[in-house]
Amino acid sequence: MKTKGFAKHYYLMLVPGFVWLILFSIVPMFGIVIAFQSYNPGQGVFGSEFVGLETFKYMFTLNDTMNVFYNTIFIAIMKIIGNLIVPLVFALMLNELRYIGLKRSIQTIVYLPHFLSWVILGGVLLDIFAYQGPINQLLGMFGMEPVLFFGRADLFPFLVVGSDIWKEFGFNTIIYLAALTGINPALYEAAGIDGANRLKMLWHVTLPGIRTTAVLLAVLSLGNVLNAGFDQIFNLYNPLVYSTGDIIDTWVYRAGLLNLQYELATAVGLLKSVVGFILISLSYYLAYKFTNYRIF
Amino acid sequence: MLRSKSLSSRMADIVLITILALVALTCILPLWYTLSLSLSSKTAAAAGAVALWPVDFNFDSYKQLLQDSQFFKSFWISIQRVVLGAGLNFIIVPLMAYPLSKTVKDFKGRNVLMWTLIFTMLFNGGLIPLYLTIKGYGLMNSIWALVLVGGAQTIVFNIILTINFFRNLPKSLEEAALVDGAGPWYILFKLYIPLSIPVLATVSLFSIVYHWNEFLYGLIFMTREEFYPLQTYIQQLVVSVDPSTMTEDQYKRMSELSNRTLDAAKIFIAMIPVLLVYPFLQKYFIHGITLGSVKE
């Protein structure tokens, strides 16, 4: 193959992007040293005293630390699972629909929330789930007691997960729909001739046809295990649900910027990055091992 | 026999359509709610009396909105940010994805570089060092701070997506071109990019939605409201303030000024542009997002 000498062109292609990333991603990482300092803003990062692992020791004495890590992982994993399954089910249902116009319209409507920011959706959700809001009025019609949805620590993670799935499912549905349209129609015809009904076709033709897509999506989303959604939770939570709803990113934000605990915020952030890096490496190798496919 | 089958099938259709339509309905709710809030009277909104229909229907808030020059300034900044951010993303992503889609055999440095990218995606130094860096570059109050910082944090994911698409392009095309003596630049620009419009449209859409909805960096890097992008501008309107840090006359001014209907009108207008983008990109990204797995 005549690809000798291509490498230097490859490097050239990468130059602009890497310059960008070095300037705006790697240079600011000097701040990581704050985690090992007793940071004095007056002296800055380069003048502050180093204290070794002091901050990390303190971090592990705090109940909060384990708690926010647990919350983050719990919420993120539920989101990952939900965001895989719900759109799949929805896509399958939509795929069964034979009125093309209706199919299009529904498909176009359900992606709508994906495009709205949590700044906007947060306020709307809080209103809808309020104590005297529409949802509780609906429950009241069935004779049920109103529920203080966003004030219940036991419900909060599920509301977060549920609203995230609701926001994103339409968008993910599109991915599955595309995979579904890629299935060879001849397979359905053959199944029809064999006398298969709708359910059997679903099981034997449709599902195997989109297996690869599902696996790939699952693997890609593993990188998000420590990203439970800052924007969303930031706009939805309150002190009542800190115990189950506070995630690493919201905690770091409050500690670092609002409460002036720079060292602690940096240390927790660093821990998050390290764990995230391990997880993504793990999923990379697992995906390679099981599907023989390198995701990046 | 045939008839009863189609009857049960029709029943299934009805159930299906009902479920799908209900789900689709919930997706319009936030838009609808915001609209009816924006068309209600100030007092009704302050009392939380607005649910699904406007109370004391009027257009006052939209008339007021027309006089708010800052809203339109911020709107324009957001448009600029989206154009620059998505444009830059569109250029850099294929430039980086192409060499990185090669195997180690073709491009020796590939793995190290790839893992460096993954590293930049996961690690960061925290907000304060980022702020210092941007200030050091002289980018405070510049739209480039928003474009470049936000872009650097989202581009790696887009690159991974594009790498996967590139890898699934038919190998035979590239081989034929190589036989004809084509160089890497020719292959990228004349072969890969034209074939990859779906995935590039997809990552552009991601980029557009991200830049339109992101609010935190506007808050951090802009020292004055006149430089705020739209979501930052909206965020400062909808966030509630802790009165204990205020004096009585600050609170007085604030509550005199509070205007939920006007806020709702602003939010409603802010939702519109990003919803308009989708139909234009829809036909591309259905294919782009499937990572090429369809054809397997």
Place this chain on the structure above:
Amino acid sequence: MDSKKKLWSILAIIFFFVLAACSNEETTVEEDAEENPPTASEPADPFGKYDETITIAIGQEVDPSDTSLQDGDTPLDNQYTRHVKENLNIEVEHAFTASPSNYDQKVSLAIASNDLPDAMVVGPVELRQMVEADQIADLTEIYENYASPAIKEIIDSSGGVALDNVTFDGKIMAIPNSQAGADGVHNLWIRKDWLDKLGLEPPQTVEELKEVARAFVEEDPDGNGEDDTIGLAGPDTSNKLYANFIESTNNLYGFDGIFSALHSYPGYWLEGEDGNPVYGSILPETKEALSVLRDMYSEGLIDAEMGVREDSGESIISGNTGMFFGPFWMPYGPLTDAVKNNPDANWQSYALPLDANGEYTPHLSTTTTQFVVVRKDYEHPEAAMKILNNLLANESEFDPSIGGPGYYPLRLVYAPADEMEVTTVALREVLAGTKQPEDFYDMPAYKLLKSDVDTIFDVKLEPYDNMDIQYWDIENHLGQWTRAYSALVGTAPLVDTEIKGVKSLIYSQTKTMEDRWVNLKKLEDETFLKIIMGTEPLDAFDQFVEDWKQQGGDTITEEVAEAVN
């Protein structure tokens, strides 16, 4: 080759981007500050005009909803900044501006990155942080030489507390504000029309308060036939269960009155039985008060949505709430809209409930909550002081209708500690005819008193000694009504009641608090909220006390003891 050209054009585009970005003007502060000869040689004149224009770059709060500026004025060019320029020859610039909700965040960012404006307004926590980091100028001499007599008088009226709060190692590190002491007392506000309708009296004790709340919830006081009323409002997401020693004022919809009546002062540093400081939140009285609140919540007497609502004022405006605790100025808050919404909503204010001995024992606040600090190397630290002198001396000259007072640079509130009480008494005397408005013209420290006594008859209807809502003319002059109602209804209980108030031993942080307080406070807030709302048993309190002590509380208590002695 074709592709090479493309490479270069792309690289060129990238570098053009970077270049364009780098060449953008940066709004730095330092370069703009002119080199002036030191002012030390001049005689100190609190109102002295500089010979040459100096600039001061400040952090400024700007409310995005404030549309009061007229005729092309901007937050940087308006009647206030022009006044400062003309009178003092000081050019004001903005290092940053931020909305009220984001101002604290901008200040934190400025501190953390050591990228400070020449001067700005900060709170006590930030002040301490900046002193520790050695970022701000020692203003001892500036204060002594440049503070105007009027400001000194007001600051001294706090009995030394204001200066104590800004004195570190014997040095004055910031200029304190001084606000009306009435801000720190949280009255009980009640819908008197509901009381009348149900034939009830204002509740004297916590027990009676429970009964009133029960009646409000169960007996349909608004007469709409629906079960939609709230007995006692609870805090929303931006308020607290009770005011604490750091944020001791203006807590809306908290339970301050109930805690105080049970002699529980959570969030306050008290003198313990052994004479040593002790933290109010860990005392048995607090556990008892929590158990009372817990019962009230479970019986449905307290807003079920407490702690979750974005704004508890909403249900007051809509007429669903019957009682809440809040400072005298609630007419400035939701009450205006509440009355507009329902002209019969007769909100009255009481110094209740009383303790077991029949005394009113609220917690009292510090009168100093905001501070002006000056960057360490700023050449003209006295400029900040002069700007404040200028404000107090000329505040009445400004016209708020062409630009709200918030646009005054470095604005701090200067009000005598007894401002509201004096106003209330004066208004009563004028209404009763025992004094004439002119009798109050010569009290310049009470800035609004003249306009208050002049306009009282515009908004108060006869009989002049009945403060029920139907005897007010709200439509005539809303702004004046708000103020007069805040005085004659909101402040009246403070004038008429003997207040056996409780102060915190300190109102500022100690060293260990900087690192630990946030987490301790979070522990406290969460535990107490959950106990009240019934998601944790009452005995979670005991575990809290243990955790609190262990996670730094004990160390902090020792530090407080040192600070006090």
